[in-house]
Amino acid sequence: xxxxxxxxxxxxxxxxxxxxxxxxxxxxxxxxxxxxxxxxxxxxxxxxxxxxxxxxxxxxxxxxxxxxxxxxxxxxxxxxxxxxxxxxxxxxxxxxxxxxxxxxxxxxxxxxxxxxxxxxxxxxxxxxxxxxxxxxxxxxxxxxxxxxxxxxxxxxxxxxxxxxxxxxxxxxxxxxxxxxxxxxxxxxxxxxxxxxxxxxxxxxxxxxxxxxxxxxxxxxxxxxxxxxxxxxxxxxxxxxxxxxxxxxxxxxxxxxxxxxxxxxxxxxxxxxxxxxxxxx
DNA sequence: TTAAGCTGGGGATCAGAACC
DNA sequence: GGTTCTGATCCCCAGCTTAA
Numbered sequence: 388x389x390x391x392x393x394x395x396x397x398x399x400x401x402x403x404x405x406x407x408x409x410x411x412x413x414x415x416x417x418x419x420x421x422x423x424x425x426x427x428x429x430x431x432x433x434x435x436x437x438x439x440x441x442x443x444x445x446x447x448x449x450x451x452x453x454x455x456x457x458x459x460x461x462x463x464x465x466x467x468x469x470x471x472x473x474x475x476x477x478x479x480x481x482x483x484x485x486x487x488x489x490x491x492x493x494x495x496x497x498x499x500x501x502x503x504x505x506x507x508x509x510x511x512x513x514x515x516x517x518x519x520x521x522x523x524x525x526x527x528x529x530x531x532x533x534x535x536x537x538x539x540x541x542x543x544x545x546x547x548x549x550x551x552x553x554x555x556x557x558x559x560x561x562x563x564x565x566x567x568x569x570x571x572x573x574x575x576x577x578x579x580x581x582x583x584x585x586x587x588x589x590x591x592x593x594x595x596x597x598x599x600x601x602x603x604x605x606x607x608x609x610x611x612x613x614x615x616x617x618x619x620x621x622x623x624x625x626x627x628x629x630x631x632x633x634x635x636x637x638x639x640x641x642x643x644x645x646x647x648x649x650x651x652x653x654x655x656x657x658x659x660x661x662x663x664x665x666x667x
Numbered sequence: 668t669t670a671a672g673c674t675g676g677g678g679a680t681c682a683g684a685a686c687c
Numbered sequence: 688g689g690t691t692c693t694g695a696t697c698c699c700c701a702g703c704t705t706a707a
Contacts, residue, residue: 400696461673481707485669489707531671532706554705555673565705586707 388465388630389446390414391637393428395457396438403428408635415439449473451522455549464556466523466549467626468640472499474523476618479533480589480611486539492593494537495611502615502648504608515544525622527566528554553618556625560632566614573624576617580654581610588660595659602653609652619645 391414393404406425412418418439424432445453451470458465467474476497483489494505494514498521505514514537518524524545526533530552534545562569567585570576589610595603626640 402695479707483668484705484707487669492707528671528705530673531704535671536706552672558674558704563704588707590707 388467388626388633388637389454389469390416390443391635392458392462392465393418393439394459394462395442395454396435397431399428399435408633413636415443419443449522451549452547461555461559463549463551464553464622464625464629467525467551467622468638470523470549471619471622471643473521474498474525475518475521476525476615476622477518477529477533478526478611478614478618479536480586480593480607481536482590482593484532486536491536491540492589493608493611495608495615497612497615497618497646497648499619499643499646501646502612502650504611506604506608515541518544518548521548523549523551525551525553525618527618527621528552530555551622553621553625556629557621560625560628566617569621570617573621575620575624576613579609579613579652580657581606581613581652584610584657584660591660591663592656595656595663600656600659602656603659605650606652606656609650612648612650616645616648619643 391408393399393407394401399407403425407418407428410425412421412424412428418424419436423429424435428435442454446469449470451466451473454466455463477494479494480492481489482492490507491511492507494511496503496505496514496517503517505511505517524534529550534550538544557563557569562572564572567582589607592603592607592610596607623640623642630637630640
């Protein structure tokens with residue numbers, strides 16, 4: 388979809404991009420070889436041609452931050468096909484909602500090689516270096532929650548990184564609600580006994596682990612892994628759905644193999660969680 | 668419960684076309 | 688050449704939604 392994109396160019400919005408597509412200019416290559424362009428693009432053709440040529444070069448160099456700067460934020464999903472092999476799917480667990488009064492307990496990072504957990508007081512200091520390996524981050528509501536929370540605690544680190552927050556494209560597709568509700572509607576992931584847990588349970592599991600319940604730590608990590616494992620599947624659905632909606636001839640996204648992540652957890656933790664909630 | 672950012676609506680601005 | 692109209696983009700703001 389990215390080589391079909393023109394809305395990252397100055398003075399080109401969705402209407403002019405549509406005109407280009409309707410006139411047969413479907414790709415950057417079409418743009419550069421076209422003898423004439425629709426009026427609105429023709430006015431500024433010289434500058435646009437050089438920017439389209441630059442876009443081709445930047446894509447050849449896999450420069451995600453160039454497109455991240457130029458694309459409107461609600462069109463970031465267009466980066467997914469080209470950059471998913473350089474993407475990290477990220478989800479954090481915390482002790483509360485406010486970065487001022489709460490701490491990060493763990494961060495789960497998934498790519499197509501596997502899943503890594505960065506846990507407070509274990510290996511959280513490795514997180515920054517780990518995230519620097521990626522050109523693209525994919526989250527659910529990460530623009531408002533996960534990424535600002537991480538930067539609040541660990542310092543600036545995402546200024547140059549492209550980011551797709553799946554929550555907003557999902558809304559455009561008519562899918563509102565939290566991640567778990569959307570997974571259910573899309574029939575994605577989470578077959579395990581942990582499917583009934585929510586973010587507040589993650590807070591409680593962290594407290595249980597701090598109070599000596601060793602199984603709670605592994606169960607928390609497993610809960611987080613199940614959250615991030617659904618993100619690649621949802622990202623594909625978003626990409627395919629919004630690409631279809633734009634109705635422009637473009638390369639189809641090949642389905643990816645999400646790594647098999649099987650982590651141990653103790654069903655006893657879920658029972659102890661339920662007892663804890665009854666007592667509260 | 669807090670904070671961030673997206674969405675959508677409305678107004679401002681700009682450029683081109685049409686008309687006198 | 689000046690005016691008006693139209694359409695697109697940009698900017699701002701309020702409201703909404705979500706995360707643990």
